[in-house]
Amino acid sequence: MSTAPLFERVALIGFGLIGGSIARAAREQGLANEIVATARSAKTRARIQELGLVDRVVDSNAEAAKGADLVILCIPVGACGTVAQEIAADLRPDAIVSDVGSVKAAVVRDMAPHLPGSAHFVPAHPVAGTEHSGPDSGFAELFINRWCILTPPEGTDPKAVDRLRAFWAALGAKVEIMTPDHHDLVLAITSHLPHLIAYTIVGTADELGQVTSSEVMKFSAGGFRDFTRIAASDPIMWRDVFLANKDAVLEMLGTFNEDLSKLTRAIRRGDGEALFEHFTRTRAIRRGIVEIGQDSAAPDFGRPHAHLEKKPE
Numbered sequence: 148m149s150t151a152p153l154f155e156r157v158a159l160i161g162f163g164l165i166g167g168s169i170a171r172a173a174r175e176q177g178l179a180n181e182i183v184a185t186a187r188s189a190k191t192r193a194r195i196q197e198l199g200l201v202d203r204v205v206d207s208n209a210e211a212a213k214g215a216d217l218v219i220l221c222i223p224v225g226a227c228g229t230v231a232q233e234i235a236a237d238l239r240p241d242a243i244v245s246d247v248g249s250v251k252a253a254v255v256r257d258m259a260p261h262l263p264g265s266a267h268f269v270p271a272h273p274v275a276g277t278e279h280s281g282p283d284s285g286f287a288e289l290f291i292n293r294w295c296i297l298t299p300p301e302g303t304d305p306k307a308v309d310r311l312r313a314f315w316a317a318l319g320a321k322v323e324i325m326t327p328d329h330h331d332l333v334l335a336i337t338s339h340l341p342h343l344i345a346y347t348i349v350g351t352a353d354e355l356g357q358v359t360s361s362e363v364m365k366f367s368a369g370g371f372r373d374f375t376r377i378a379a380s381d382p383i384m385w386r387d388v389f390l391a392n393k394d395a396v397l398e399m400l401g402t403f404n405e406d407l408s409k410l411t412r413a414i415r416r417g418d419g420e421a422l423f424e425h426f427t428r429t430r431a432i433r434r435g436i437v438e439i440g441q442d443s444a445a446p447d448f449g450r451p452h453a454h455l456e457k458k459p460e
């Protein structure tokens with residue numbers, strides 16, 4: 148399906164999983180007359196050129212932003228303030244400036260003071276991803292049926308918000324609007340805490356003396372394997388997420404620790420009823436997620452399983 152270009156020039160600053168996926172999907176959908184991209188390292192810029200997914204690859208963030216009516220920062224959240232400062236003087240007066248960061252209040256705090264008043268700042272977070280990163284990891288289908296949360300500051304021109312909403316909808320996403328603080332609280336429980344737990348448990352298993360690491364790998368299908376996928380996520384991105392969303396994560400972590408203590412107590416006391424009730428409730432949550440189309444109903448996340456060979460008659 149193709150739509151009329153929504154933007155004359157889209158600038159992608161940063162070209163990893165998210166920037167690369169936006170480029171692929173926007174090109175497929177014909178959402179911009181021109182897509183310009185840049186990345187921090189010469190190596191990534193050369194790779195973008197080789198991939199041939201954008202119209203122009205430029206060497207600096209300011210050059211990318213120049214003349215673009217939509218500029219999207221697709222970089223770690225900790226770098227957004229510095230880059231906003233770098234591009235501010237070269238922005239088109241009516242440019243829409245956005246980002247894709249997994250934390251919103253810190254990004255607004257870091258970027259907004261640098262942007263000229265005439266520009267329209269509409270922060271965004273596509274709630275979609277994988278554990279892969281870099282320019283080769285993107286794919287056009289990443290955002291289909293996933294949510295993209297916009298957190299425009301109060302007083303943002305609604306027309307700019309609508310244009311960005313239309314852009315994300317054309318990439319396949321469902322769009323919702325929230326305040327940055329609410330976004331950070333919701334994502335602290337749905338994304339940031341699960342990542343922290345995965346990072347913890349994989350680290351703990353790795354350090355266990357009684358169980359050798361070869362056994363941890365060998366028997367990983369017992370549950371551990373699913374945590375390792377999350378724990379393989381980009382260390383820089385996730386370092387920045389926890390630094391930027393400290394308060395909300397600590398709040399959720401407090402609640403989590405209380406709940407963990409309750410389950411610990413139930414195990415210690417042999418309280419099977421409490422364990423059963425808890426696990427029944429969580430099973431229903433998984434079913435709810437599948438029902439609203441946020442995951443597949445296929446067992447074991449749809450992983451292929453080998454078949455037993457038929458015994459010769």
Ligand code: NAP
Pocket residue numbers: 160161162163164165166185186187188189191192221222223224226230247248249250272273274275276277278279280281282284381384
């Ligand atoms: P990625 O694959 O690692 O790509 C990051 C890009 O940012 C690369 O082009 C990198 O350039 C550039 N970059 C890194 N540090 C920079 C700096 N200090 N200044 C300027 N550019 C810099 O990352 P990603 O997964 O696309 O994540 C990008 C953003 O999307 C993050 O803010 C993250 O929170 C958000 N996000 C990620 C996911 C996910 O699942 N991965 C989901 C939703 C949102 P080089 O290659 O040259 O180093």
